[in-house]
Amino acid sequence: MAIVPKRKHSQARRDKRRSNVWKLEAPTLVKCPQCGELKVPHKVCGKCGYYKGQEVIKKEA
Numbered sequence: 139m140a141i142v143p144k145r146k147h148s149q150a151r152r153d154k155r156r157s158n159v160w161k162l163e164a165p166t167l168v169k170c171p172q173c174g175e176l177k178v179p180h181k182v183c184g185k186c187g188y189y190k191g192q193e194v195i196k197k198e199a
Contacts, residue, residue, distance in 0.1 A: 167176040173186040182188070187195035 165178060168179045169175070170177050170183040170186060170188065171191070172188040173183065175183060175185040177183045177185075182194050185197070187193055187197040
């Protein structure tokens with residue numbers, strides 16, 4: 139036999155447990171040192187293609 143709760147948990151108790159799941163946070167953005175565009179940290183810049191001062195992806199002007 140499986141373990142079954144003796145009493146039903148209330149919706150408030152259930153929702154308190156799930157409250158962190160519904161929370162959304164804005165992504166952290168930093169300025170690219172090459173072009174000044176906002177980008178996600180530790181990722182290649184989508185506009186200029188640079189990462190840590192080196193060109194990783196060649197972008198056409």
